[in-house]
Amino acid sequence: MSTPGKAAKKEKKKPIPVKTSLNNPYDLRWAPLEKGQKAFILNCLTETIEALGLKKIQVRVKGLRSSRRRKSKQRDSKPPEAEKTARQPGWSDEASRRQLAIGINEVTKGLEKDELSLVLVCSSIRPAHMISHLIPLSRTRAVPACQVPGLSEGLSGALGLSSVLALGFKRGDTAFSNTVGEIASKVPPLCVPWVPTEKEGQKRKLDLSHEPGQDPTPTLQPLKVKKTIPNPSKIRKPKKKKASAQKQKK
């Protein structure tokens, strides 16, 4: 490029190019819970779960190879033992298990089919995009959804699972309907700007004059623009030297 002499004279530092990009006008976030409500929700849930005695029993298989060797040796000496635990591996209460949707995939499917009445999500989930799709999903089906910090820690022990990242309660008369009602009343509403807020009454046009705060038609969000510096450690392909290629052709 420039000779070292010229560089010494001018010492022009290249200004860092700033890239402008269109940012998403909707910033979908989980509504923050008040302090006391988290403990209240967890207590409610653990009480109902323990009252039902709902738990998953998992038989640990320690060292498959060693157990096979032991089994072949012990066949003659000891009579074949059935599983050590008295219960079969699985869920203790199948009917109650069907009234819950445990796991992100189950909760998503339940929301798509409009089967759920309440959705609870753990805040310890990382990366957040695993659960961000539940916000618009639950808002479109008008299902109260809430992010509870420490849901996984609190309920995994009670249910006998390693982690509970998402929990959904199905509609209808279930063993959980009382708890669902109590929790749902405390859950703050989710804000998704493009979903129109529906009023229960049929006379929407007449109500507009009385309650100007709630708009049935969504408002235009302001333009958000992001300005970023290009990544200095970006891996780029080396540019082919056109001068040497032309000389070779000649």
Place this chain on the structure above:
Amino acid sequence: SFRFKGSITTFQRLNFLYQAAHCVLAQNPQNVELARFYCFTQKTIARRLVLRQDPSVKRTLCKRCCSLLIPGVTSTVRQRSRRRQSVTVIRCVSCGLTRTFPNNPKHQLWVDQPEAQSASDRYKWFLKYHVGNFLSLLNFVPTEAQNQPSKAAVQGDKPAKSTGAASSTPNPTS
């Protein structure tokens, strides 16, 4: 430079089309075609003027058919385990295109990292210090459209000259 590449009005158009597509699907979830047309127009404008869109916008648009992806309405989201890596799979309902995102807790897009954001912070500081009116440009309101571009053109020269000094002094080590 402090001038937007292209113009503020084109970003406004993209923003409006994007929001209009959302509203269309909110009012009538079956009318996927209109939302797809809006997003197709949005993509075409951005491609013609070479405007950059944030990944948070691009990830909600299908790459093949340009339809707006809303989980539950026009797309399905599932958690899958690919060998040992758990993966989030977003599938477009209309064209069937699948996009996978590995669930790496440590991964963060460059755009979301604090290093990349420093441009806007420096920009904001400069604006606050020198030109107070420019702040409204960042959170643009459509009603003030007529006033802003003229101001941007007039005052674009002054900050441009001093950007070299302002941006070169706190130079990030590459």
